[in-house]
Amino acid sequence: MLISNLSPHISTRHYSFPRMLLTSLSLFLLMTVMVDPLSAEDKPVGELFEEVDFSTGKLTDALAPPKTDGESEDSQPTKTAESSPEIDIPSGKWTVRFISQNASPKPSLLPKNSGLDILLDLQMVGAKQDNPHLLGHFNSEAAWYVQQGYLLPVDKKDSALRIATVKDFELQGIWNVEGRGGWFILLGYDDGHGYVLENTRFISKESGGPWHLSELRGGRGLPETFDKVCHEHKYEWKGDQPIRLTVQDKQLSLKVGEKDLLKEVPLANYGPGELIVGTFKGKYDPKPLKIKSLRIRSLP
Secondary structure, eight states: OOOOHHHTTTESSSSSSHHHHHHHHHHHHTTOOOOOTTTTTTGGGGOOEEEEEETEEEESSOOOOOOTTTOOTTOOOOOTOOOOOOOOOOSSSEEEEEOOOOOSSSOOOOOSSOOOOOEEEEEEOOOOTTTSOOOOEEEEEBOEEEEETTEEESSSSSSSEEEEESSSEEEEEEEEOOOSSEEEEEEEEEETOOOOOEEOOOSTTOOOOEEEEEEEEEEEEOGGOOEEEETTOOOOSSSSHHHHHHHHTTTTEEEEEEEEEEEEEOOOOOOOOEEEEEEEEEESSSOEEEEEEEEEEEOO
């Protein structure tokens, strides 16, 4: 049975045959232990999503994704004709990308209808590539899977997950980004251009976990744009936390729990493109990122 038939949401970029062979073998070995597939794999994940309660950090039934008259689970996202690339998330309506369904300790594949894409061989170079703690020469090669109710990378390698193609948007969910290591959010990524928000948690409490933002051109970070954008560098992520990420009118905001870590940070050259989350290996192993729920909508 072909791996590509089992994993249609896996994408490759600049993929050489040897690397493809190694990755295919890795995925084959992973799937030999995947004996507990998601019971709701073929069920629209939107039926299972529950809104984040930002006061408690827990999911509640009270604020389920709103449905408009005549809306069905099979409704297709609207396309914005004047945008390039095309937006695949509709405005106003929430699109659920992941909701915890499988609490089993045995790993399982992503739901086929999740809309998420595992990116293999996404390549870029960070603005401070010579600093071993920060994003350097990045080459994604790790798959993602579901285990104990979380979506997470398979192993301790560079990883990337495409969430959507958007312009102005709001993302919500419950994520666990506790522990040491590096991770990033790539914003408006199109043909090597975009913005990368990166965060590394250090051993030293004094060093903390600074947040840096830089612009990419040709897949390379511009050193002159590298900037520390959050002065809450001692903020330490603890366990599952509600997250709200927005970009609107070329301004970036990030709220974790009750903490506004970023507020209206300017993105002067931002445009529509891919929204990607990932982890990177530097001096430390990649951040042990775990996603419990994720939903997104375009903003008017």
